[in-house]
Ligand SMILES: C=C1C[C@]23C[C@@]1(O)CC[C@H]2[C@@]12CCC[C@@](C)(C(=O)O1)[C@H]2[C@@H]3C(=O)O
């Protein structure tokens with residue numbers, strides 16, 4: 005059956021409280037936003053202070069980029085890229101579109117609210133339903149044309165904003181294709197191994213979502229959570245975090261490591277579907293966003309995946325008698341449904357064989373070994 009990405013949640017509606025707060029009017033943290041270690045699956049005390057362990061940075065114009073990418077994916081599941089070819093003007097434009105969106109009055113934003121069984125629109129992060137406490141953030145998801153929602157938000161000049169989104173998605177898709185071939189190439193996979201990438205390997209039928217995350221300045225940042233720890237249900241994610249820090253990744257043996265903003269750089273992370281494709285060789289990195297007392301933070305994630313209904317399974321070249329397939333085939337749509345139901349147990353629910361030593365399986369998020 006040919007399903008679109010936007011159909012993913014039709015059978016998994018989620019009813020999140022739609023009464024969004026006006027964050028600017030809150031001068032102390034309401035109890036509903038105050039997190040303790042018991043409210044999160046991955047405790048905060050694991051934060052690493054000044055650890056000598058930093059997320060790799062890869063210059064995409066480096067002749068060694070393929071090897072560096074493979075090493076970063078294998079050892080971290082996340083890296084930053086420079087010389088990626090995305091113009092700073094476009095990054096500035098998408099950032100100001102995001103700022104303009106979130107600074108609209110709450111009542112206006114709610115006109116573009118995401119419906120319980122929908123994928124696009126304004127609202128809390130979908131994973132919010134798995135937590136007792138609220139996250140100190142708002143989000144806006146775009147899948148397909150944003151024109152209906154944008155004409156609600158900006159009746160006069162929605163066109164201008166639609167054009168920026170279109171341009172950004174076009175450029176991100178090209179960069180995602182380039183990164184896919186670096187990541188696949190580092191595993192010895194070539195174009196003929198990925199039929200759905202198309203004859204020129206341009207990933208024409210790929211699906212994607214664009215996610216704007218807004219984290220207002222917070223009166224008690226140490227007790228709040230911007231976006232709770234999660235892995236992305238993607239092949240890969242390209243994140244622009246501009247110049248405000250907040251993104252952290254969980255590093256085995258170290259704890260939470262901050263991904264420092266670098267001017268013009270983009271953060272790339274391996275997602276759950278690439279972890280499946282690589283038969284577990286590349287970890288889908290657990291990450292979260294923390295907030296701060298003085299600065300508003302905006303991040304823009306391009307969540308890249310395969311055509312919504314094609315089956316993703318461990319690549320045959322990576323499977324053999326001593327490397328049995330670790331996951332059953334699954335489409336992106338089905339996986340999003342699984343994530344909507346099982347959240348951090350989604351990957352293990354698709355797993356075929358139990359890890360040899362579940363204590364050291366970084367993608368069995370019930371058994372992450374840290375510290
Ligand atoms: C394609 C998607 C991945 C995502 C759910 C979504 O339908 C669109 C938003 C994405 C996002 C962004 C913030 C974190 C996250 C876990 C969430 O709640 O919404 C991811 C979802 C995901 O990767 O599973």
Ligand SMILES: O=C(O)CCC(=O)C(=O)O
Pocket residue numbers: 215217231236243245250251252291292293302303305
């Ligand atoms: O805001 C960030 O840095 C993280 C955002 C994120 O993880 C996401 O959108 O999936």
Ligand SMILES: [Fe+2]
Pocket residue numbers: 234235236241291
């Ligand atoms: Fe994420």
